[in-house]
Amino acid sequence: MKNTTQSENRQTIALNLENFVHEVLVVSPGRINLIGEHIDYNGGHVLPAAINKQIKIYFRRNNTRRCNVWSKNFDNGYSFSIDAIGISDVEWENYILGVVHYIDQIYPGAIQGFDCIVESALPMGSGLSSSAALECGIATGLNTLFSIGLTKDQIIHLSRDAEHNYVGTKCGIMDQFTVVRGQKDHLILLDCQNLDYRMIHADIAPYQLVLLNSNVSHNLASSEYNNRRADCEAALAIIQEKHPEYKYLVDVPKEVLMSFEEELTPTMFDRASYVIQENKRTLMAAEALEKGKFEEFGNLLWESHHGLRYNYQVSCEELDFMVDFAKTQKGVLGARMMGGGFGGCTINMVHKDVVPSYTDAISKAYKKQFGIDLSPIEVSISDGVEVKK
Numbered sequence: 001m002k003n004t005t006q007s008e009n010r011q012t013i014a015l016n017l018e019n020f021v022h023e024v025l026v027v028s029p030g031r032i033n034l035i036g037e038h039i040d041y042n043g044g045h046v047l048p049a050a051i052n053k054q055i056k057i058y059f060r061r062n063n064t065r066r067c068n069v070w071s072k073n074f075d076n077g078y079s080f081s082i083d084a085i086g087i088s089d090v091e092w093e094n095y096i097l098g099v100v101h102y103i104d105q106i107y108p109g110a111i112q113g114f115d116c117i118v119e120s121a122l123p124m125g126s127g128l129s130s131s132a133a134l135e136c137g138i139a140t141g142l143n144t145l146f147s148i149g150l151t152k153d154q155i156i157h158l159s160r161d162a163e164h165n166y167v168g169t170k171c172g173i174m175d176q177f178t179v180v181r182g183q184k185d186h187l188i189l190l191d192c193q194n195l196d197y198r199m200i201h202a203d204i205a206p207y208q209l210v211l212l213n214s215n216v217s218h219n220l221a222s223s224e225y226n227n228r229r230a231d232c233e234a235a236l237a238i239i240q241e242k243h244p245e246y247k248y249l250v251d252v253p254k255e256v257l258m259s260f261e262e263e264l265t266p267t268m269f270d271r272a273s274y275v276i277q278e279n280k281r282t283l284m285a286a287e288a289l290e291k292g293k294f295e296e297f298g299n300l301l302w303e304s305h306h307g308l309r310y311n312y313q314v315s316c317e318e319l320d321f322m323v324d325f326a327k328t329q330k331g332v333l334g335a336r337m338m339g340g341g342f343g344g345c346t347i348n349m350v351h352k353d354v355v356p357s358y359t360d361a362i363s364k365a366y367k368k369q370f371g372i373d374l375s376p377i378e379v380s381i382s383d384g385v386e387v388k389k
């Protein structure tokens with residue numbers, strides 16, 4: 001990767017869908033995660049699914065050495081030469097630059113000039129992983145447009161590398177994995193240590209999953225995300241001095257962690273406790289769901305939020321208010337913040353008969369408390385990224 005900025009290479013452009021004849025259209029979904037938050041990068045289990053809120057990306061070759069990208073959502077676009085790819089000062093451009101860079105590393109020369117238009121119905125920065133939808137959508141589209149032959153696993157990993165090294169968010173692998181491998185009506189019980197996974201039929205009737213977007217984002221998400229990851233790595237490194245057998249934080253038994261209370265800082269200890277418990281909760285939640293024990297599942301959601309709020313400390317006033325309110329409502333079995341935190345959505349397990357009254361009541365209470373509209377998002381569990389020619 002060149003550490004120069006893109007300023008010389010970069011140009012602004014405008015593309016218009018009205019007269020754009022595409023060769024490839026990719027539909028790339030966002031994702032939910034029922035439980036297992038912030039533990040993918042700690043080697044834990046997660047329970048995500050792709051959803052029917054998606055980014056559409058239209059592609060065509062242009063027979064030049066330039067790539068022209070337009071985001072309808074930002075009403076903005078840029079152009080870069082394929083021969084001089086580097087990190088941009090404009091954040092969103094890096095999701096695409098990073099993907100192009102890493103594909104070029106795997107198959108040098110495979111990508112030629114292209115035009116593409118991004119049009120999204122997926123809220124950004126709300127914990128629904130518009131970032132992975134964008135990365136994996138771009139990678140999948142270019143793979144088809146230039147018949148490159150990347151495997152799904154390569155697309156998952158290079159998209160993650162783009163986010164790490166071009167955008168600078170040290171995310172785990174869950175988001176990219178889910179966007180690529182999601183299946184309609186199925187949750188993915190994913191072991192993030194080895195990417196072993198099992199599809200679980202998402203049969204939760206008479207309950208429904210309701211997302212409530214707090215419409216706040218506290219701008220801490222990226223920096224605090226990386227701080228949490230660093231806290232966990234530091235805790236693990238101290239534990240590994242005596243116990244090299246534990247490769248990931250989730251592998252450390254509770255008793256072993258307790259014996260390190262003096263050696264870890266209180267913050268590290270809290271982070272590690274959360275991670276170890278959340279991994280257990282995810283496994284219990286998957287089992288409860290498969291056995292139809294929905295109350296048990298719901299209780300694990302409340303506990304997960306409690307841990308995220310007090311031990312992992314990635315929640316915020318607005319999300320806590322929403323979860324506290326949810327607890328007072330009949331027919332709501334469980335709720336928790338979802339995604340990186342500091343804003344974004346809560347995920348709620350709600351009896352179908354009370355969905356309208358619940359969303360109405362919580363929206364009113366939230367507006368009264370914060371003066372902000374809450375956005376309920378109806379989701380269904382859908383397929384992963386797809387090419388529609």
Ligand code: ADP
Nearest residue numbers: 071073091092120124125126127128129130131
């Ligand atoms: P999340 O993944 O939860 O939506 P992130 O902060 O990880 O939140 O990713 C959001 C970022 O992804 C946006 O700030 C933007 O840089 C990029 N992005 C997502 N969707 C689009 C889009 N339609 N056009 C341009 N950039 C986008």
Ligand code: MG
Nearest residue numbers: 129130131132
């Ligand atoms: Mg993201």
